[in-house]
Amino acid sequence: MKNCIKELRRARGLRQEDLAGLLGVSRQTIVAMENNKYDPTLELAMKVARLLGQPVESIFFLQE
Template sequence: MKNIVKQLRKQAGLRQEDLAKLLGVSRQTIIAIENDKYDPSLELAMKIAKQLGLGVEEIFFWE
């Protein structure tokens, strides 16, 4: 699954550490998600979407 987390995080002016803290996960988790190495759980995907102000389907997609 592909995503645009990195672009949205940067637009929001957040560092990986900042987003990780807001979501209650490690920076390594954010790195893995941004590099398409880890597909987050539905709960985490929904938290990311809420934090970044978009729907899950706008952030995560099949290519």
């Protein structure tokens, strides 16, 4: 699954550490998600979407 977390995070002026703290995860988790090496749980994906002010399906999408 691909995502656009990095772009949305940067547009809001957040560092990886900031986003990790707000979500209650490690910075390494954010790095892995941004590099498409970790697919978050549904709960975490929904938290990311809420925090970034976007619908889940506009942040995460399937690779074709």
